[in-house]
Amino acid sequence: MKIFSAAQLHKADEATTKKHNITQLELMEHAGTQIFNWLHQRMQGAQVPIHIFCGIGNNGGDGLVVGRKLMEAGYNVEMYVANFTDKRSKCFLINYDRVKSSTKKWPKLMMSAEDFPEINPEDILIDALFGIGLNRPPEGWVKKLIQYLNEQKSFKLSIDIPSGLYPDQALEDAEAVIKANHTLTFQSPKLAFFLPETGKFVPYYEVIDIGLDAEYLQKTESIAQLISKQEVQQFYKQREKFSHKGMYGHALIVAGSYGKIGASVLSARAALRSGAGLVTAFVPECGYEVLQASIPEVMVLTDTEDDLITDISYDFEPSVIGVGPGIGTKKETVTALKKLFSETKVPFVIDADALNCIAENESVMKVLPKNSILTPHPGELKRLIGDWTDDYDKLEKTKKFSEEKEVIVLIKGAHSIAVVGKQLYINNTGNPGMATGGSGDVLTGMITGLVAQGYDALLATLFGTYLHGRAGNMVAETKGFEALIASDIIEYIGDAYLDLFAQPEQEPQQQ
Ligand SMILES: NC(=O)C1=CN([C@@H]2O[C@H](COP(=O)(O)OP(=O)(O)OC[C@H]3O[C@@H](n4cnc5c(N)ncnc54)[C@H](O)[C@@H]3O)[C@@H](O)[C@H]2O)[C@H](O)CC1
Numbered sequence: 196m197k198i199f200s201a202a203q204l205h206k207a208d209e210a211t212t213k214k215h216n217i218t219q220l221e222l223m224e225h226a227g228t229q230i231f232n233w234l235h236q237r238m239q240g241a242q243v244p245i246h247i248f249c250g251i252g253n254n255g256g257d258g259l260v261v262g263r264k265l266m267e268a269g270y271n272v273e274m275y276v277a278n279f280t281d282k283r284s285k286c287f288l289i290n291y292d293r294v295k296s297s298t299k300k301w302p303k304l305m306m307s308a309e310d311f312p313e314i315n316p317e318d319i320l321i322d323a324l325f326g327i328g329l330n331r332p333p334e335g336w337v338k339k340l341i342q343y344l345n346e347q348k349s350f351k352l353s354i355d356i357p358s359g360l361y362p363d364q365a366l367e368d369a370e371a372v373i374k375a376n377h378t379l380t381f382q383s384p385k386l387a388f389f390l391p392e393t394g395k396f397v398p399y400y401e402v403i404d405i406g407l408d409a410e411y412l413q414k415t416e417s418i419a420q421l422i423s424k425q426e427v428q429q430f431y432k433q434r435e436k437f438s439h440k441g442m443y444g445h446a447l448i449v450a451g452s453y454g455k456i457g458a459s460v461l462s463a464r465a466a467l468r469s470g471a472g473l474v475t476a477f478v479p480e481c482g483y484e485v486l487q488a489s490i491p492e493v494m495v496l497t498d499t500e501d502d503l504i505t506d507i508s509y510d511f512e513p514s515v516i517g518v519g520p521g522i523g524t525k526k527e528t529v530t531a532l533k534k535l536f537s538e539t540k541v542p543f544v545i546d547a548d549a550l551n552c553i554a555e556n557e558s559v560m561k562v563l564p565k566n567s568i569l570t571p572h573p574g575e576l577k578r579l580i581g582d583w584t585d586d587y588d589k590l591e592k593t594k595k596f597s598e599e600k601e602v603i604v605l606i607k608g609a610h611s612i613a614v615v616g617k618q619l620y621i622n623n624t625g626n627p628g629m630a631t632g633g634s635g636d637v638l639t640g641m642i643t644g645l646v647a648q649g650y651d652a653l654l655a656t657l658f659g660t661y662l663h664g665r666a667g668n669m670v671a672e673t674k675g676f677e678a679l680i681a682s683d684i685i686e687y688i689g690d691a692y693l694d695l696f697a698q699p700e701q702e703p704q705q706q
Pocket residue numbers: 204205207208222223226250251252253254255256257279280282284324325326327328329330331332333334337354355356381405407
């Protein structure tokens with residue numbers, strides 16, 4: 196799904212009204228009606244008090260449409276207008292009058308903190324203060340209003356975006372944002388929903404299709420893409436009946452050091468479970484028995500050194516090399532990596548300590564193979580690209596790094612983001628239970644296993660990240676977040692594949 200900027204959405208709005216000969220007011224009525232329908236379906240007429248807080252722009256206008264519709268349907272509604280300026284939008288004003296004509300009551304005007312209403316914990320709050328037109332942080336009593344609403348225990352539903360957040364630029368005042376329980380967002384999720392500094396204000400959201408012109412949206416290049424099941428279904432390559440293991444590649448996993456052989460076990464097993472035809476693990480001598488005993492399907496090659504990797508040699512042509520988990524950053528290992536990168540012409544998946552070796556040694560950075568897939572967590576990324584001021588600065592610096600080095604960078608996190616030059620692909624699976632040791636080693640193995648099977652670098656990155664998160668979600672469904680460990684993710688890779696094309700369970704037929 197495409198993620199558009201505020202400017203693009205405003206333009207889409209204009210294009211839609213022109214092309215379909217409808218007014219902005221009709222678009223607002225349609226958007227507000229959909230929010231009303233969403234609430235009505237869930238509330239079924241319940242007389243829970245609903246407080247709607249409207250700004251004076253079009254987001255406020257949406258709030259007024261919702262309020263009017265709810266009142267017409269007999270709900271217990273109170274509407275407030277935070278009158279922070281007199282520059283009310285045209286559609287706001289028309290809907291303001293419509294509220295009066297339909298309900299015989301004006302919304303309550305709020306001019307200062309003295310006008311804040313009393314709210315009970317079981318009441319519902321609807322936030323229609325600011326939408327994507329926010330152009331500066333809320334200040335004075337409006338900021339206090341946001342804080343006052345945040346103090347309430349009531350369920351908070353934000354329209355389009357939690358007020359105080361910019362859809363696609365850095366947050367300036369984290370104390371002036373509505374902490375929404377749920378957000379109903381128009382047409383496209385906003386980039387801010389997926390970044391750590393701003394995403395925490397958007398724990399749940401749903402996209403409401405308000406009918407912006409499909410052709411315009413299709414031809415507009417978005418600022419990012421959200422990768423969900425619908426997208427990855429198209430990536431999947433079905434196995435052929437008359438195929439053999441040679442057709443699914445031979446992955447080499449270079450991983451482990453004394454005390455961290457588990458990293459190589461996790462990566463190698465994950466590569467196998469993802470479908471690689473053959474997997475060889477290259478480990479220090481001390482890892483030999485561990486690997487042979489724990490994964491009989493994996494072939495093992497060892498370094499001459501017992502404790503660490505010092506010279507990576509092998510006697511076959513790997514289709515891909517996954518390198519880094521648990522290898523440490525000792526100088527012998529750095530030398531081995533430099534040699535590997537300069538002498539080998541196969542696709543690479545580079546993770547963990549291999550990234551640290553690159554960041555700490557200019558001479559390794561210089562031989563970083565083009566088209567490699569790098570999978571840093573934020574700490575590793577910082578070592579590679581330097582510090583950033585905010586999430587957007589982080590994305591810009593990563594884009595620059597990706598362009599200069601001609602590599603794919605997967606920034607791991609709650610929503611892992613693949614950066615390929617200027618393009619951003621945001622993963623939509625995973626859960627906080629996956630923030631656990633070894634989870635990254637599994638991902639490295641999975642992406643390596645997909646490249647081995649012939650998926651190109653970008654598809655392998657996106658598909659692997661999706662399946663990893665989906666498998667993690669399936670683990671969490673049975674074990675919860677806390678008990679989830681990295682090995683569990685591997686055990687659910689198969690279920691994650693099956694789930695790609697699973698049919699929803701049928702409701703039992705009534706006799
Ligand atoms: N995308 C669409 O096609 C549709 C969007 N709808 C809704 O419209 C809003 C965007 O409306 P807009 O009028 O552009 O902006 P806001 O409602 O967010 O209002 C901004 C308003 O407030 C002023 N302002 C901005 N920041 C501050 C501040 N910190 N303090 C005080 N005042 C501020 C600004 O100058 C404006 O006057 C979108 O989110 C949707 O909810 C449609 O209704 C359907 C179509």
